[in-house]
Amino acid sequence: EFPFMFFKRAPLPRNMIENSMFEEEPDVVDLAKESPSYPIDSDDVVYEPRSSRLLVRGLGENDLDEEEEDYESSARLLGMSFMNRSSSQRSAAASSYTRQQPSNSCSVPSAKKMVVGILVLVIIAFVAMFIYFVPRCTFSKDGCQKTNSSIEQLYPKASNGELFPWTGLRLPASVHPVHYEISLQPNLTAMTFQGSVAISMVVLQETNKIVLHSYDMKIINSTFQDEKVNILEYKPWQQIAIKVSKELKKGEIYVLKIHYSANLSNSYDGLYNSSYIDTNGKRRVLAATQFEPLAARKAFPCFDEPAFKASFVIKITREAEYISLSNMPKVKTTPLGDGLFEDEFEKSVNMSTYLVAFVVANLSSVSKNVSNTLVSVYAVPDKKDQTHYALETVAKLLEFYNRFFEITYPLSKLDLVGIPDFLAGAMENWGLITFRETTLLIGDHSSPIDKQLVTSVIAHELAHQWFGNLVTMRWWNDLWLNEGFATYMQYMSIEEVFPELDIDNEFLSVRFKALAKDALNSSHPLSTKVYTPEEVAEMFDSVSYEKGASILLMLKATLSKVAFRKGVIEYLKRYRGLNTQSEDLWMSLSQVTNPHTDVAEMMNTWTVQKGFPLVTVNRTGIQVNLMQEHFVLNADNATDHSNLWHIPLTYVSDICNNSSSCKQVFLFKDKTGLRCMKWLKFNYRSDGFYIVDYGEQGWRALIIALKENVNVLPHEDRAALINNIFALSRSDRVSFRQVLNLLVYLKNETETAPLTEALTQLNHIFMLLDKRSDLLLVSRMTTYIFTVFGDLMDSQSWEEESSVSKQALRSALLETACHLGRPNCTNQANRLFVQWRTSNKTEHIPGDLLKTVLSVAAQTEKGWQVLLDTYKHSIYDSEKRKTLQALASTQDVRKIVWILKAALDGSEIQTPELPLVISTVCRHSAGYLHAWDFVKENWDKLTQKFSIGSFPLQSIIMSTTSQFSTKTHLDEVERFFGSLKERGSKMRSVQEAIETIKLNIQWMDRNLVTLWKWL
């Protein structure tokens, strides 16, 4: 699945030349891989470079055979010591611990080492005793299995009053479905459907009950082994069950048939009805499905857990004016009379229920054969000519993945369908990928950045056909295996297949976003125990997708591209058709490492604990001490001080920071070479999921180096320094003055990634100040932003621009400039708008500037009305969305009230756009409080449209609350969500909202004075 709002941050393209230089750099050596003598140390307390799999980049080719020695000596020369530190152990950490037996001046007295050693032994003894005396199941993933016989007596009551024979949210494992025969008759006039399902199942353990899922359907009749059977239903758990008098025999196949009816869903999951207005102004209807994660049970009774894979034969009855599509190719169509036809589809491959899909609609398509797969892109007839880009793109990506995974896509067809009224970004149903129109269709008005989005979503969903569909996570706790991987593959494949789309800057900004989320105490481990439907829904968040992708990138950088790919292929081949958990992936990757590396040991530190490490660099003379601790923005709130990570550390220094000079550096075999070191930059190109604090001296050295020459570091590293220093300032480790000191270097910066990162961070502060209505400070901040970026803003072109990177930079700069009312910007925008309007839209506005231009125009009454008309009639979805954002940027309160209401009731603005409307309204102080009131007043309606925990609801909560920074608002937010109880008070995003407001308050308390002084 592709949650839509993930593309909110401006895409950040890259400098290709600079990057490919690094990409191909032959002298970047993975020492960890080459150092068999350095096993990962299992000692949890003392962290040493040997065990940390230190990765030194920049060795010369000539040095390869000596690299172990080089590594050892370089670490020794640097006098590096590594130590894990928790925030509660700062003082202990101050007495640093050096790596073993260094043979030079960087060593530390051995007495100190002994003290630490003894301490370690004592701690180990304590831990051992603790483990020995605490019941084993405390540490098992699922805790103690409740075998208490009294629970057997706590069977809930089924809706008919009888006892329901099962007591868990998870289904019993005694029966496993093998095959489903599903027949559905949707009625698009009455908005209902009839269905029948025959489920063949095999008994794995003798039992006298069968329990499966079903939600909100009326069961007409049912048979078990062709005999009438009574179905019990327990609605709260969305389960039905049958009890049989004779024990079902192990290994036997049984058949349960159920005939039922239901309404088409009017939320956006299950089998739901969707509608749109065509170019003739006529409302058209269609039916489509969205089952992930738990909504297949709304369309047919089934064993709705990902591990219950089975095959499916689907038959759909439709009227002549529609076509029907499903996962598999159509086998035949049978006329049923009365203008009805039944389409039957081939028997499917074995798959999880959440991947089943069908669509009944009036659609047009374009097709093409790609290595024995018929690939088609479908859209409503009005938009057929916008499908070609997607077809070409999916063809290229399918060939790429077939080659990359060494497993050919297993179905003979692949359909991509643009659904007019669709909530997620896209859904990877096997063979029938469904999309929002914005994420699939490319028209005349689309810019290269729009193409970047469409390509990303296609690449993501296509990767799922292997990661997710072929090999599936066993349960939703490991959702990241699906989503993290698909997200990683999305960036990786685009970089390979479409280098012109400059995708790696986008991936960099995604890693920054994941760090920001994961720095909150309300974050969660990648693998998190989940149970209820709400908890499952919440897993679809930034952590599963973006952190998942980030740690895979880090792993790839550590193992090498080749080994990583080999491990992935091994994993897919071994588990093809099966279900897995994180461990299985680590095992496959470990297997291909040579020398053998225990990938699980390293990666478990990243998947089973939340958050990420802050590496602190302390230099005393020539000695460099490194410490790690859990980075939490609000350290007072931290719940766990003992988290440790195995960090594959990388660095460059002033002596070795690009390929040519690096080759010489390690010719220095004696210590003096590194004594000259002026600065060090860790986390080379920001491939690792950690941030670094260089200490006052270290930051100063880096700032001086950058002021002298920005090119001493790759642009990813410059962006990372900006990102890290803001995060450190937010957690009060670095003063805001120091942040401003770093930003001084920006006057020489020309690259997109660092400039947009700085702009994003400053915009964030601006928005907080703006929402406090502190007018004087707001105007000073505006002046400051113009001081840093003003010249760059004024020098941007307003003509067509072909480089995605330049487009991303100028759209970010000009959006801010016009938003802050810079006359140069608003005048140009007005000029383009007038041209566009008077030429009846034949005078084109560059796609990346469209939103900015229209947002300026939307501030006048006349402009707003023109845009409303454009919104209603545009058939180009990207233009339509940008127009909608412009409409929502109005400062006119009456219009704000209207637009919020229209998007909620879905009449003039489709409801899936509501989260976007709200986030846009919230950018401006005029609408911010209105949006918050709107959410409070309409909470019940909102949760009917967007289920509790779902991504749209997470987005709405964060948009409307994350810019508060006063105690009054904190109280109000706490009070409101506290009053919701089961309607949402426990959502993780609510905790995130409250934590964020508290952080904002603290930041203001600490920095308002600085801002007055320094801005």
Ligand SMILES: [Zn+2]
């Ligand atoms: Zn996905």
